[in-house]
Amino acid sequence: EDKVVQSPLSLVVHEGDTVTLNCSYEVTNFRSLLWYKQEKKAPTFLFMLTSSGIEKKSGRLSSILDKKELFSILNITATQTGDSAVYLCAVLNTNAGKSTFGDGTTLTVKP
């Protein structure tokens, strides 16, 4: 059975701090790993990663995948209160055509 484990489960930081969120996985027939952000409503897409070592960036957020060690990290630099959310990691099993999610990391950024 496919498995995704995120750590830490929750994190409290102050504005301006840098945070690193972790996602490890076990999945047969890996196709891609995706990060989503959820702010009290539906999750929204952040990044899709399919190849090892290629960093994806969007403003202060970046992510990278290691397919050998089976993990990904999501970095947020110079955090802002608007970054407060649950960050979800999901992996796609191509054969099944479905995504398996981790339990998420709840990030709280204090002013």
Place this chain on the structure above:
Amino acid sequence: DAGITQSPRHKVTETGTPVTLRCHQTENHRYMYWYRQDPGHGLRLIHYSYGVKDTDKGEVSDGYSVSRSKTEDFLLTLESATSSQTSVYFCAISESPGLSGANVLTFGAGSRLTVL
């Protein structure tokens, strides 16, 4: 949530009653999914569909059934609701992951179900 709508958005019902949640999309995406989200958990897949009348079970399918008679509609039914099915239910859609190599999910706004 343009392109995908869920109804009802909120529902309170009693144990033992049937409940149907509806997901409607205007994107013509092939894949549709029903997830539930509970405190301390991420999203857990209930059922999904890869085409009209083609459905399969997810990791928490017991007590749920689905139907997809048209590309745009995916119904989730609780035949006899239980308190353990109190949750927030999200519908999601995606294009064919095998063709695109990805599976970016677009989510509906969610349906909050309370079973008393």
